[in-house]
Amino acid sequence: MKVLSIALNTFRENLRDKLLYNLLIFALLMIGSSLLLMRLTLGEFHRLILDIGLGSINFFGVLIAIFVGIGLVSKEIEKKTIYTIISKPVARYQFLLGKYLGLSLTLLINTTIMAVGLLAVLYFQDVPIQIVLFEALGTIFLELMVVTAVALLFSTFTSATLSAIFTLAIFVIGHLTADLKMFGQKMEGVGRGILDGIYYFLPNLERFNLKGHVTHRLDVAGNDLVLIVAYGAVYITLLLLLASLIFQRRDFR
Amino acid sequence: MNGVLLFRASTANVMFVRTKLVSLALVGALLTLVTLVTWLQHSLDRQLDQRAMRIEELAQLPRGEYLKPALLGYHHLGADILWMRMLQVFGKKHNSADEYAWIYHALDVVTTLDPQYAYPYYVGGVVLTNLADRVDLSNRLLEKGHRENPNEWNLPFLLGYNHYFLLGDAAKGAEYIGRATRATGAPTFLSGLATRMYAEAGNPDVALEFLEALWKDNPDLAVRENLAIRVKEVMVERDIRNLEVGIDRYRQKHNRLPTRLLDLASEGILPQIPEEPFGGVYEINSDTGEVSSSTHPTRLKVFRLDKDIQG
Numbered sequence: 086m087k088v089l090s091i092a093l094n095t096f097r098e099n100l101r102d103k104l105l106y107n108l109l110i111f112a113l114l115m116i117g118s119s120l121l122l123m124r125l126t127l128g129e130f131h132r133l134i135l136d137i138g139l140g141s142i143n144f145f146g147v148l149i150a151i152f153v154g155i156g157l158v159s160k161e162i163e164k165k166t167i168y169t170i171i172s173k174p175v176a177r178y179q180f181l182l183g184k185y186l187g188l189s190l191t192l193l194i195n196t197t198i199m200a201v202g203l204l205a206v207l208y209f210q211d212v213p214i215q216i217v218l219f220e221a222l223g224t225i226f227l228e229l230m231v232v233t234a235v236a237l238l239f240s241t242f243t244s245a246t247l248s249a250i251f252t253l254a255i256f257v258i259g260h261l262t263a264d265l266k267m268f269g270q271k272m273e274g275v276g277r278g279i280l281d282g283i284y285y286f287l288p289n290l291e292r293f294n295l296k297g298h299v300t301h302r303l304d305v306a307g308n309d310l311v312l313i314v315a316y317g318a319v320y321i322t323l324l325l326l327l328a329s330l331i332f333q334r335r336d337f338r
Numbered sequence: 339m340n341g342v343l344l345f346r347a348s349t350a351n352v353m354f355v356r357t358k359l360v361s362l363a364l365v366g367a368l369l370t371l372v373t374l375v376t377w378l379q380h381s382l383d384r385q386l387d388q389r390a391m392r393i394e395e396l397a398q399l400p401r402g403e404y405l406k407p408a409l410l411g412y413h414h415l416g417a418d419i420l421w422m423r424m425l426q427v428f429g430k431k432h433n434s435a436d437e438y439a440w441i442y443h444a445l446d447v448v449t450t451l452d453p454q455y456a457y458p459y460y461v462g463g464v465v466l467t468n469l470a471d472r473v474d475l476s477n478r479l480l481e482k483g484h485r486e487n488p489n490e491w492n493l494p495f496l497l498g499y500n501h502y503f504l505l506g507d508a509a510k511g512a513e514y515i516g517r518a519t520r521a522t523g524a525p526t527f528l529s530g531l532a533t534r535m536y537a538e539a540g541n542p543d544v545a546l547e548f549l550e551a552l553w554k555d556n557p558d559l560a561v562r563e564n565l566a567i568r569v570k571e572v573m574v575e576r577d578i579r580n581l582e583v584g585i586d587r588y589r590q591k592h593n594r595l596p597t598r599l600l601d602l603a604s605e606g607i608l609p610q611i612p613e614e615p616f617g618g619v620y621e622i623n624s625d626t627g628e629v630s631s632s633t634h635p636t637r638l639k640v641f642r643l644d645k646d647i648q649g
Contacts, residue, residue: 126422128457133418140415260410294411301454 087175088183095187099153109195112145116202120210131212132300138203139221139296146196146229147256153191154236155248157184162337163245171337178329185237185325192229196222220305221295227317228293232256234324235288241332259290288320396424396440402450409451417452420444428465438470445479449486456490459483463496473504484517491521495528498535508539533568537638542576570615574631575638577612581620581629584608595627 099105119137123130158181161167170180200222207214235255239248262284269280292313298305399405399420409416424444427433433441445462449455459479466476477500483493495518502511512535519528529549536545549569553562584602589595591605599622602608614620618633 122422125425126418127425128421128461129455132414132455133422136415136418140412144412257410261407264407291411296411297414297452297454300414300452 088179088186091170091175091180091183092186092190095157095184096190099188099191102153104152105149105191105195108145108149109198112141112199113202115141115145116199116206120206123210131210134203134206134210134212135218135300136296138206139225139299142196142199142203142222143225143228143296145199146192146225147232149195150188150192150229150232151236151249151252151256154188154233155240155245155252157188157237158240158332159243159245159248167337177332181237181241181329181332182325185234188233188237189230192233193226196226196229215299215302217295217302217304218299220310221299224293224295224313224317227314228290230321231259231288231290231293231317231324234321234328238324238328238331241328241335255288256290259288260294262287262289263291289316292316394440396427396444397436399444399447402447405447406451413451414455417448417455420448420451421455421458424448428461433470435470438466438472439475441470442466442472442475442479446482449479449482453482453486456483456487456493459487460490460492460496463493463500467496467500467504473500476500489521491518491524491528494518494521495524498532502535508535509541512536512539512541512544529565530568533572534638537572537575540579542572542579545572546576571634571638573615574634577614577620578629578631578637580608580612581622582627585622585627585629589627595624596622597624598622599629 116138119134122137123133126133158167161170171177204214232252232255236248236252239251243251265280265284265287269277269284272280295305297303400408405416406413424441427437428441442462445458448458459482463476463480463483466472466479470476477497480493480497480500483490484497487493494514498511498514498518500511501507501514512532515528515532515535518524519532533545533549536542546569549565549572553565553569581599581602584607585596587607588602588605591607596602596605599611599620603611611620614631614633616631616633618631620629620631622629
């Protein structure tokens with residue numbers, strides 16, 4: 086109950102953020118612009134709408150997750166509003182969880198609005214809409230939730246600017262970890278162990294990328310999808326637990 | 339009293355006129371600045387873009403293997419944008435040899451970013467073969483496309499075209515056309531083309547096997563009827579080839595041509611003279627030693643443009 090009310094409050098607070106609307110409008114403009122760009126290409130016209138649409142939803146979603154996520158805790162500490170909350174009988178992990186769920190709700194609504202924009206464009210262009218599109222949107226949302234958890238984790242122990250830089254770095258690295266594994270396999274002994282360790286510890290965000298499947302109308306196997314969702318859920322739990330542990334020991338001055 | 343009022347009214351009037359003038363001047367200044375910016379940008383474009391042609395940018399593209407990870411999962415969108423930019427330079431009437439090499443490089447990058455993007459392979463295959471005269475590059479691109487998309491019939495079809503018409507390799511051409519017929523959505527005329535190519539390449543037995551496989555795949559009666567005729571035509575071609583080999587051996591032995599085909603059987607060179615599958619007979623031209631069928635006097639061959647022109 087306490088978690089829920091913090092979540093709803095966070096959601097209301099997010100709605101007042103002008104950044105959110107700027108990014109949302111840009112994303113919708115990008116999706117709409119695919120209609121103009123479509124006239125410049127040759128061959129598979131539909132693929133441009135899908136690529137630009139899903140790309141925009143993913144990219145602007147990540148921007149929202151990072152730039153709204155980093156302020157979740159550090160802003161409360163800066164404005165000293167955190168004292169009014171932790172002086173109440175609310176456990177610190179409940180506070181964190183509420184904050185996380187609040188931003189996740191904001192992201193869910195944002196992704197839905199952008200997805201409706203994309204679906205409208207697809208519908209008016211007579212592009213067949215397939216299940217794999219919704220699966221890809223789902224995994225994009227999962228990626229956003231992982232990025233939010235990373236932003237929240239950094240936000241518990243550094244300033245907003247630093248957490249933005251760190252989260253952005255994790256986002257970039259998260260899409261390149263396949264190379265880490267490849268380098269590890271070419272090494273031996275301790276080097277291999279270290280690289281493998283880093284690979285398994287960092288999030289592999291490429292796993293949530295099903296955009297290509299939508300473009301080429303490839304189906305995703307059911308158990309693959311289950312594994313992807315399980316991986317995302319467990320990784321988010323790990324990040325939130327880590328964030329709670331750090332936040333528990335944090336001293337507010 | 340009246341004078342004071344009048345004076346006040348006129349000051350107010352002057353003030354009003356002044357603010358109007360100021361705002362007019364501001365609008366004027368804004369318009370001038372916008373015009374100036376547009377003009378400067380335009381002249382910059384004219385001066386700088388002449389030196390750096392856009393097509394040259396294609397040559398400087400990093401290789402797809404390196405570009406792909408840098409796009410952080412947006413490589414499909416990257417392939418779209420690159421393809422779109424390429425199309426804007428494709429449209430020129432003539433490109434130099436260097437430019438075609440760059441176009442190949444750019445197509446290679448696009449198809450490395452998204453190996454399942456079938457259309458660029460196809461367009462590249464056609465352009466590099468027919469406009470650039472670079473069959474080697476065209477084949478390399480099409481081979482890559484065929485490897486990644488075995489279900490696209492037009493990629494092996496173009497490969498077959500390149501090998502048969504431009505490289506003069508009927509056997510390889512037939513093999514590729516044969517592969518094209520097995521892809522989904524392949525047009526039915528392809529199978530006829532493949533058998534003709536196999537027959538011309540000196541492989542009538544392969545052509546017969548191929549036809550048999552097609553027969554099994556096709557439950558359609560009309561198609562089977564056509565296939566049956568094609569089988570007989572290939573059999574004629576096979577028989578004629580066998581007979582001509584026999585005539586050669588006869589000539590080596592007797593230093594002259596046989597007068598009748600039956601001589602080949604009576605001399606023991608061939609076990610028997612084959613039956614003509616359409617019900618006709620095989621005849622030998624006693625002057626040249628060439629064999630022909632009475633029902634199908636012309637040999638099975640693909641009509642070829644360049645040979646026809648050369649005579």
